[in-house]
Amino acid sequence: MNKKQEKELNGVKEIARRANVSIATVDRVLNNRPGVSVKTKELIDSIIQELNYQPNIFARRLSSKKILEFAVLIPKVSTETEYWLAPLKGIDQAEAEIQPYGITLKQYLFDQNDKASFKRQANQILASEVNGVLLAPMFLEESSLFTSECGKRKIPYVFINSDIPDQKSLCYIGPDLYHSGYMGAHLMHYLVKAKDDILVVNTSKEIDNHHHLLRKEEGFRAYFKDNRKSNPVHKVDIRDTNYTAVKKALNKAMSDHTIRALFVTNSRVSSVARYLVETNQTDKIVIGFDFLQENIDYLKKDVIDFLICQKPQEQGYRGIMALYNHLVHGAAIDPIYFMPIDIISKENYAFYRN
Amino acid sequence: MNKKQEKELNGVKEIARRANVSIATVDRVLNNRPGVSVKTKELIDSIIQELNYQPNIFARRLSSKKILEFAVLIPKVSTETEYWLAPLKGIDQAEAEIQPYGITLKQYLFDQNDKASFKRQANQILASEVNGVLLAPMFLEESSLFTSECGKRKIPYVFINSDIPDQKSLCYIGPDLYHSGYMGAHLMHYLVKAKDDILVVNTSKEIDNHHHLLRKEEGFRAYFKDNRKSNPVHKVDIRDTNYTAVKKALNKAMSDHTIRALFVTNSRVSSVARYLVETNQTDKIVIGFDFLQENIDYLKKDVIDFLICQKPQEQGYRGIMALYNHLVHGAAIDPIYFMPIDIISKENYAFYRN
């Protein structure tokens, strides 16, 4: 209690005092910079432990000019893939939030229907100085190549929207596809009668994306099986995304059976709805995916009954924040974050937050 | 381009240079501290405008010892009101996040069934030095008295869970009760047949809380009316929350009509479910509110069909963050933030995030 000169120092100063070194040396240890003898380093490390020292991020940020760059590798927005507007919005939001902390983002957008463009953008990223990557691994092989290179360079990467399991990503943030299909089936079973025929509609140009749809279909069928429902479940795979192709395929499928209800495994449900309107079959029950304006319009008109949605905006936001929390705060990140399975109808869509 | 000595200053220094004053004076203006001549103040204000100056919150936090205290005035958690665990969790989360920015929280918990305890806690808050308040205005009159006193003292306050409209709160964060009832009816109409009888169950001890339930009932009935459904909608008001009272009231109501489905306007739906189990009526359709463990258990057992939930945890989180953003960053706050209307079933509950 005498002059307090023994205590009362904070942070690096206190560590320096205890270790009998200068704060510059403490800083070197703290930031894993070279040029410290093993002995000194060990001493300082032990003091850091003992003090349970947490750096003051305000002071750090104030004095440092260092900036981190994150790369964003997702599909570009087009009329056909309006969906990606939402993750992008979440990404922008995260960017605004962490920019004051010295983070910059750079977008590398690719064409969802063109593997080559994905590869090109991925290489651009590797050619630049980047500290973290957020990506939608749409193309399995190309994505794996890219991320294993990131791994070698110790660049953390986060998957959103779809996962590549056995990959050492920092984390995956997105839907549990199987269970969202299962949920769709549960809703469906309320709307159909015992023997009503159901049609599952998978629409996708790219074979890689198709896997996701099949996973949802699997969950959908599992529900009917698990609950011993006798509804026949038919399916149609549409390998082109333009409306003419959709129309043709549906014409065929709808004439093969007396379909009562349709389960569309992705956001293309608006094409199906359009078809039903044009062919005067709006009495059919329709469940599909994603909170897109077109889909909502059909929801309002009672053509679509329910949409299942998985907060794409939040996926983008959380993806960036995961990188940030990991890199800046050294936080532990959950390897998997499944998004909630949200049910949207005419009554609650106005309250939905992506 | 000569020695750059004309530019290159940042923040307060640059403002001080342009205004030909010291940075201390700039700081006084920036923080609305007294002791600056009107003329100087105006000059400095205009320069701030011109520069679109944004203070560096890192520097501010680093140099300031000031701390803000927020008071939290919500019901205490009891077995009967497990619900409030969730907002509290969100509040704790927000606290952890903004604590480094110099914010401290203090909880003032009251008994939901005891107005006097609310009053007592409210007075405690007024007796302490507090910079912002988050409250659940369960008791209309007492809440109004309290918040008008806050208003006089220029202490901002945020409502969560339920609103008192014509009050000058910083904002309301919570459900749109009418529309959540409406949503419940929409789900209900899928599960019942044309003429099935429906029972609305309102359970609440406190008359004030009862208003909220009636608002949901209103929405519920409106849906059936708007869509010209012919289902008879009966109702039972239960003015005691213990199970015996619930049982008795339900026995009566269920014998008056052949009820096919029940809409329970709050989290007490678990009592109703328990009753149905005990009386062997689990074939009834049940829709209720809130993601509580008991309710989820009945959801899993197929006794409850759907729960409507409005992210109580997020309400708490957002409430605190609204105060923080307003007070620390001077951000503009939306006066109303309606929570999404989430639909929980057996299939998606595991993915739900409060």
Place this chain on the structure above:
DNA sequence: CTGAAAGCGCTTACAG
């Protein structure tokens, strides 16, 4: 009503 100076806890050259 105003200003000079110290200090918040870090990082960053620079010197040795």
Place this chain on the structure above:
DNA sequence: CTGAAAGCGCTTACAG
């Protein structure tokens, strides 16, 4: 391998 010193952009006494 190590240290002394300046500086990040604010706030806070203190002096006038």
